[in-house]
Amino acid sequence: MFSLFLYFFMSFFDQLLQFFVSGVTQGSIYAIVGLGFTIIYNSTEIINFAQGEFVMLGAMFMVTFNAALGLPIPISFVISVIAVLIIGILIDLLIIRPVRKPTHISLIIITIGASIFIKGVAMLAWKKDYHAATPFSGEKPISIGTAAITPQALWVIGITCVVLVLLHLFFEYTDTGKGMRASAINPKAASLLGIRVKRMVLISFALSGALGAVAGIIIAPITFAIYNMGVMLGLKGFCGAVIGGLGSVPGAIIGGFALGVLEAMGAGLISSAYKDAIAFVVLLLVLFMRPTGILGKGEMKRV
């Protein structure tokens, strides 16, 4: 009797582990995307709704360079990231800078416009089909205990960790990184110290573009690339950032991973039909109960 119970418990536990693994994989993407949002938000207070499209473009470029043009994976990776990085810069220069009346509403809508535009161009360029991306190192699942994980998922988690470490080093030890942190905290003081805020904004767009691209590139072999993949990924990555605390870099990471795991658990244990809703329900709960999120900067209105 007890062994029967144990058996069910173990298989339940197996399932949990499997969900957890897939949750962490997905959560990595959300974390990176959320970071993209956070970095731009910190330097500009803008919520860049085009962030999801950076992810899509990264995936699409990767498919084009690697699968269509036959370039090796590492090279395609780098070129794709650079391409999206440039697009990020263009968005800052052509769309954000010329804005005459920068109110919250208008900036949000402008970036929504940009995302719609990019999606439309992508649809023209790559049509509405799913494009297969080649996994980096094969498809045979590896066993971790009783859970199976694909090599690509390992790549996702691994590259995410590398990205996080690099970002940390960047913000802590490079002048540019420190300058960006300063501008985020206090733009006036920063500019008095000689930090060119406009340049910081440009860099943040470039960086967010690159991050989005990386996310798209590593997830594409798992989910395949399609012109509208950016919408949900972007929105959910954004949910992760808000849950963790909009404006907080560790918050975006924690929020993203937490969201990925919650989603996987919820989809597996409760209902997979409403999986997409989980992110937004949690988002609303956080907004209503603690808008600054888990680690967010407190909003103190100084009068």
Place this chain on the structure above:
Amino acid sequence: MSEKRDYIYIGILIATVSLLPFFLTNDYYLHVLILIGLHTIIVLGLNLLMGYAGQISLGHAAFYGLGAYTSGILTAIYDFHPVFAALIALLFVGLIAFVVGIPSLKLRGHYLAIATLGFGIIISIIFNEMKLAPKGTDLPMGGPEGITDIPKLYFLKYSFGLDNILPVKLGQVTGLSNVVPNLYAFNIVFDTDLKYYFIVWIFALLLLIISNNIIKSRVGRALRALHTSETAASTLGIDIQKYKLSVFVLSAFYASIAGSLYAHFIASAGPSSFGFHKSIMLVVMVVVGGMASIWGSIFGAAFITLLPEFIDALNNSVVKIQPELFYIFEDFDIIVYGLILMVILIFMPEGLTKGIVDRLKGKFSK
């Protein structure tokens, strides 16, 4: 006084709306005009919220959809009288807006935008997943095809049926099965597009007059005051939360009315019409028309609703010249939306109506 000017404008509008259908060569155009009317209704409400009270809603299509679904479900599945169903929809949607609004409207700026966005997406997911079965059948309605076989609109005994001439596009997209039950109104059933055109535009004009009345009144001033300075407004005795919530619920009412009208017109209510894309489209309409302009609401709704038609026309003329180029312009409207959004907000944030009018005035005064 500007009051006289208002009466003149309203008079012109009524005349135009009444006479327009008789100049149309094709029933399809009538159909488009009806859609413009529906969108105008929603945009009028959204404009009160965004343009005058200064709050953001990126999920307003949810209220539109809730109105449509409620009317659809109550009439198609539970055989309610359409007007009764629409009133229930109104109360239901208002209640949801109230409940969602209380915590949301305490948020500022982009947090409010995010909350409305999340709400809109949750509702559209529910639409996509929800299934209900009509009495006595095993066939659940709902899911991606939505609610179908919605009866026509009527107030009293006669039916307003929908025309048999339906654009092919619409039939395919909504999975519309057969003839829609009729909508009765004052012993008329709304069974032709023409009758539907008039009922929709009667509502649109009424709501336009109501919106105008509100703006020019004590309530309108309170809303405009809180848009500019919540602090100052509250020190003058204006209860900020109460007004924000009220205008939010009011804008949801507008959307619900449009939704109910939509359901009986299209005879079905599917999730694809009420998602994120639609919410954004509505915001674009408000912005294009001008964020604090009642008249601009009509213009914005018309402009954006007609856009796919323009592009289709472009498509068709291109196809005649060079058939291969057809692919380039197909689905071009998405790109154009994006471009329009960006260009207008960068260069003419006050909206197209005011922007163009101001520029024209500038030219004439020279």
Place this chain on the structure above:
Amino acid sequence: MILKVSDLSINFGGVKALQKVSFDVKEGGVKAVIGPNGAGKTTLFNLITGIFPPTNGEIFFDEVRIDGKKSHRIASMGITRTFQNLEIFDNMTVLENVMVGRHLKSGSGFMECAFRSLSARQEEKKIVESSLKYLDFVGLKPRANDMSTALPLGHQRYLEIARALAMEPRLILLDEPAAGLDERETEDLLMLIGKIRESGITVLLVEHDMGLTMEISDEIVVLDHGELIAEGTPREIQYDKKVIEAYLGEDELFT
């Protein structure tokens, strides 16, 4: 005592903006709150009008506790204010600004306004009439239909005052009304405050312009670094040692 402030304190994340400030305001007079920059004067006003709650202490209006209450509730009890950084409604005309001030003296709701009921229309007429009177009181009647942004700074200040008076308050808080005004305008302001006092409204005034303050005030309260350091008639304050010390190093000159 129309207003009583008792042991009022507030901290902003470690900064003690006000510490145990206590004073009374007699009904029907002009009382000024002065002090070097950063003394906490505007913070005091914000506390009284309910923009945020104090950390400690109480505020009484007509013996009723008002600290921590919401701004619009406090306003409905009869307290109003103007702002150091003007907060006129730039999306409305001069007249409409004052009409907003009549909000508490009118009552048409959404339904009445939406359908332009008879009562709403009658009330609107009354609102316009009374608003014009208040514009007249401050001398802005000729500009009633101009956009509020078309007015020069000085006139915008009068507009804010007219708007606040339209509420028929019993106590009005004027936050640096003379800031940015030239000599002529300051004279006019002086007379205006006099007129307000004559009409029976109590005035609590924050000002940096010492000339104006000494002339118009019945009593003065001095704050420095969040603490109340002196209270008395203008004469007494002028020669108070603590006050002079507090102002040493500032550009304020006593006349």
